[in-house]
Amino acid sequence: MPFFGYVAWRDIETRRVPNRTWIPLALLAVVLLVWELYAVTTGDVAAFRQRQFYIRVAISLGFIVPITYLFWLIGGFGGADAKAFFIIAVLFPTYPEYALAELGVGGALASLPVVETAIGVFSLTILSNTVLAGAAYPLVLAGKNAVTGYVSPGMFVAKPIRAEQAIEEYGTLLEFPDRRLIDDLSPSGLRSYFDWRRLDLDALRMYLQWRDLTLAELRENPDRYRDPATLPDEPNHPGDGMIETDGGEPTDANGSVPEPAEDQPAYDDPWGAEAFLDDIEGSAYGTTPEGLREGLDTLSSEEVVWLSPGIPFLVPLFFGLVISFTYGDMLFAVLGAIGFA
Incomplete structure (x- = not known):
């Protein structure tokens, strides 16, 4: 439990958990699973209980690991999230039991977890409780935005920040259509609300470091830096986009992204976005040249931008x-209360 508390804190602070962090717990999970398999196989355990244990281990490893990997492939999970669930699948294939009655605790809390599922796979309980806990985040975010007056189709997934603060945050820069959701309820109209332009702020920091440029300088003179001729002859190493510097002093900007002026020079590679991505010879968190250009246009012209902090x-x-070890399976309890479990 303390280990997962630590990596949760790291996820908030840096959105990164080094691979080496997982090694001790992964080794412990494998050792414990092998030991438990040996104990169940060779011990005085009824054949029915043995088969039950093997089935639960098979479900934990055969379902949680592949589905987590799939979510990672499609971008639903980060690498650290996937590693965490890989370990959980190995570490918690079956329900633990804490007999608090021996400590004088009575009633429903005499044995924890309180609610166990019929299938008995603890890693599935952890997964479902995690999804339910994560589902509360958009509601909290929307409520906060509504109170501060920022009502938009994106209020459930993003928060407004001042543009000059963008490099002090982790998340994704979004841009929404400038109209109400009810203006166009056609399939194409609705699709436009969910086709938001995105720029990962880690990629933005990599780009600025690569150009040896601050966001304040870029916002002060966007026409100059949009010209790819201003790219450095020997750019810096871009790093990995972690927050290391502040965003400079606040500068004024108008409220919406203007259309490019008719006399604005037409460059083959505005902002040098394509040159940057070609030079780093890798992925800047899935950023495309067009996405980087649009994000830079937004940051150089708007005072307030929408940031999706994502869910760490x-x-x-x-x-x-925590809920799984104490209360147990929330989803199973709800389904049981309405007669579906």
């Missing part, structure tokens, strides 16, 4: 883990 998934995972 290890945080709801930690809360899901």
